[in-house]
Amino acid sequence: xxxxxxxxxxxxxxxxGWTKSNPMVGAVIVKNDQILGQGYHKQYGGLHAEREALQxxxxxxxxVKGATMYVTLEPxxxxxxxxxxxxxxxxxxxxxxxxxxxxxxxxxxxxxxxxLRNHHIEVETGLLAEESExxxxxxxxxxxxxxxxxxxxxxxxxxxxxxAYTGDSQWITDKIAREHVHYxxxxxxxxxxxxxxxxxxxxxxTVRIDDFEGINPIRIVCDTSLKLPLNSQLVKTAKETPxxxxxxxxxxxxxxxxxxxxxxxxxxxxxxNKVDLLDLITQLWQQGIQSIYVEGGSKLNASLLEAGLIQExxxxxxxxxxxxxxxxxxxxxxxxSRINQxxxxxxxxxxxxxxxxxxxxxxx
Numbered sequence: 193x194x195x196x197x198x199x200x201x202x203x204x205x206x207x208x209g210w211t212k213s214n215p216m217v218g219a220v221i222v223k224n225d226q227i228l229g230q231g232y233h234k235q236y237g238g239l240h241a242e243r244e245a246l247q248x249x250x251x252x253x254x255x256v257k258g259a260t261m262y263v264t265l266e267p268x269x270x271x272x273x274x275x276x277x278x279x280x281x282x283x284x285x286x287x288x289x290x291x292x293x294x295x296x297x298x299x300x301x302x303x304x305x306x307x308l309r310n311h312h313i314e315v316e317t318g319l320l321a322e323e324s325e326x327x328x329x330x331x332x333x334x335x336x337x338x339x340x341x342x343x344x345x346x347x348x349x350x351x352x353x354x355x356a357y358t359g360d361s362q363w364i365t366d367k368i369a370r371e372h373v374h375y376x377x378x379x380x381x382x383x384x385x386x387x388x389x390x391x392x393x394x395x396x397x398t399v400r401i402d403d404f405e406g407i408n409p410i411r412i413v414c415d416t417s418l419k420l421p422l423n424s425q426l427v428k429t430a431k432e433t434p435x436x437x438x439x440x441x442x443x444x445x446x447x448x449x450x451x452x453x454x455x456x457x458x459x460x461x462x463x464x465n466k467v468d469l470l471d472l473i474t475q476l477w478q479q480g481i482q483s484i485y486v487e488g489g490s491k492l493n494a495s496l497l498e499a500g501l502i503q504e505x506x507x508x509x510x511x512x513x514x515x516x517x518x519x520x521x522x523x524x525x526x527x528x529s530r531i532n533q534x535x536x537x538x539x540x541x542x543x544x545x546x547x548x549x550x551x552x553x554x555x556x
Contacts, residue, residue, distance in 0.1 A: 196220050196227075196262040197292055197320045203232035203241070204264045204327060209378040209407060210235040213482055215265055215295075215328040219245040221286070223259035228252070242267050242277040246284055257285030264324045266295040266317075269304040278307040288314040292324035296335040330380075333503060334482040339473055342501050343380065344486045344493055345373065346522040347508040354490065357516035359392075364510040368546035373487075374399050376506065378406030380485040382436075382476070386492035387415040396425045397487070398433060410434045410481065414467050414492060418446050422453065430454035438472045469499045490519075494526035497535060505537060507551040 203218030211233050218232040219241040229252065231244025239247065242263055249256050267277035267289065281289060289308055294317060295301060305315050325332060330341035347364045348354050355361035363370065377383055378399045385397065390413055399406035411426055411433060418441040420427060426435050431454035440462045441447075447457050458475055461468040476484070486496060496502050507522075528534050537553035 193262075193290065193319060196222055197264070197290065198323075199227075199230065200232075200241075200262045200264050201292070201320060201323055201327065203230060204324075207233050207235070209375075209380075212236045212381050212407065213331075213480055215331040217241040217263065217265045219261055219263040221245050221249055221256050221259050221261050223256070228254040228256055228259055238274075240268065240274055240277050241265075243274065243280050246280055258287045259285075260288040260290060261286050262290045262292075262319075264292045264320075265328065266291050266293070266300055266302070267304045267308065268295070268297075268300050269307045276304075276307075278304050278311075281308065281313065282311045286313060288316070290319055291315060291317045292319055293317075293321045293328075296332050298335070330483040334477070339477050339501075340382070340481050341483045341503050342384075342473070342486060342496065343376070343484070343504040343506060344496060344502045345376065345506040345508070346490075346493065347510060348522055349510055349512040349514050351513045351515065352522070353514050353516055353520050354522055355516075355520040356514050357520065359520075361520075364512065365508050365548045366510070366546050369508050369510070369548040369550065371401055372545055372550065373508070374401045374406070376485055377409050380409050380483040382410040382412055382481050382484045384412040384414065384484050384486045384488060384492070386488040387413060387419055388491060389487070389489045390415075390420060390424060390426060392489075394421075394425055395487075396429065398429075408433045409485065410436060412436045412438060412476070412484070414469075414472070414488070415439050416466050417441060418450075420450070422449055427453045427455060436476075438467050440467060466495065469495055469501060473501055490522055490524040494523045497523060498526040502535075503555055505551075505553045505555065507553070508545070509549045509551065511547055 200218035200220045204216040207216040214236050221229040229245045229249025231241050231248050233241045269276045269278045308315050333341040383397050397411045398408045415437050418439045435455045437455050438458045438460050442459055461471040536556045539553045541552045543550045
């Protein structure tokens, strides 16, 4: 049983980045110890995993009546972009459904399982539940906390510097690590930076990987006073890639040129003469943005840390030592006065990326 669910989880992972606001889900149909069909949710708006698996079986001419389906997430029971998956299972004659994890979406949340049981389909839950919940931690967090899941990313040297004392920062890590960052952009619904990063680097914040066309994230710029240059890459490409400017500037005349270029302006509450990040996060949740990858500078990192808005940290370490001054560190502008006050995290993985290392940790 566990092998079949693991197979479903492996399939689900193939949807990373493509499903965006939907969870990643995989499904495997088994009868007499033979896999009849399998599938996963390939992209937002496409067939869900259960229907993909059924379609796979039907195309192979296999009879699924009386079969068992292993699925990594509770089947949906409501009309969204596609009809309810529970309906498809009932009509196909599936006899038993083994579900890894229940769906925290209030539109489902146990209702899918109950719908199947109401139609005399046996349902078991909990097989590899932790693995399924971890795979969809961003989706789950969004549903249970009414906030996007925020991942803070930075690259630093062995001595903890994000730039040389001159400000030069290209490049601390090599191509393999930098390419990995682009996969993370593809895997998150939005990317956030501060205006300082934009003024310094004029980034595109898009997905650029050889032989891979990923989905560009929604770009979010925290720009308190509305200083974003109209000739920046972000503004010039806003009609192709959604771009949100978060500002406290409420002057409609100042907004017009940005709006004409295709940018969306979010008017955010002011806090300490800056954008109130909690208000921003709330407004982004209201827009349905589930995950945010933060590539901002040290000040934005510090503000998010101080506000308690970070769930995950990705630390890329290049094997360089450059020395210098204190201002070029991953976090500046806020700090705890004592070690026992520090934010703590659990390291989940340490991954070699060529000559570099990636440390992935979850905030406690």
